[in-house]
Amino acid sequence: MEPERPGVKVLEPGYKQGELLGEGAYGSVYKVTKSDGSVLACKVIESEGFNIPRSVIVEMSSYRSVIGINNVLQLDHVNIEPHQVEIFIPLMDNNLRSWRRENELLRRLNCFERFYSQIITAIGEMHHRGIVHLDIKPDNILVK
Numbered sequence: 001m002e003p004e005r006p007g008v009k010v011l012e013p014g015y016k017q018g019e020l021l022g023e024g025a026y027g028s029v030y031k032v033t034k035s036d037g038s039v040l041a042c043k044v045i046e047s048e049g050f051n052i053p054r055s056v057i058v059e060m061s062s063y064r065s066v067i068g069i070n071n072v073l074q075l076d077h078v079n080i081e082p083h084q085v086e087i088f089i090p091l092m093d094n095n096l097r098s099w100r101r102e103n104e105l106l107r108r109l110n111c112f113e114r115f116y117s118q119i120i121t122a123i124g125e126m127h128h129r130g131i132v133h134l135d136i137k138p139d140n141i142l143v144k
Helices: 054-065 096-102 102-108 115-129
Strands: 014-021 028-034 039-044 077-081 084-090
Touching: 014 039, 054 084, 096 102
Parallel strands: none
Antiparallel strands: 014 028, 028 039, 039 084, 077 084
C-alpha cells in the first residue's frame, strides 16, 4: 500500500478516522468509526475550493441511481468541505479476488454459482437503469 497523502483527513464531525484502506487516482479510502460505534468506509477526494471534480459528481449520481438494487453498495452520505469531498459507504470485509483466494475449498466444491448469480443480477439491474460500470474486476467487487 502506498504512503498516506499528507494532510488528508476525514473532517466530518462525529467520526474518528482509522486506518488507510487504499488509495486510487482520485482519493484515499479510510476506515471510520461513528460516535455510536458503527463503522463505515470514507472515500476522501481532494478538490479545489468547492469546485467538485466531474468524476465525483458522476460517482454520487451513480450511487443515487442504484438505490434499492440488491447486492449493490449503497451510499450512506456525503460531506462536502471547502477542499475535499467525503463519500461514506458501508465498510465491506473484502474484495472478490481476496475472498476467492481465501475460500479456495468452496471454489473447488462449486459453491460459487449462487454468489456469481447475485453479481450478474446486480449488474443486469444496473444496466436496466442505464448505469454501466466501466471497471468491473474482482478488486472492485466488494463482499461482506
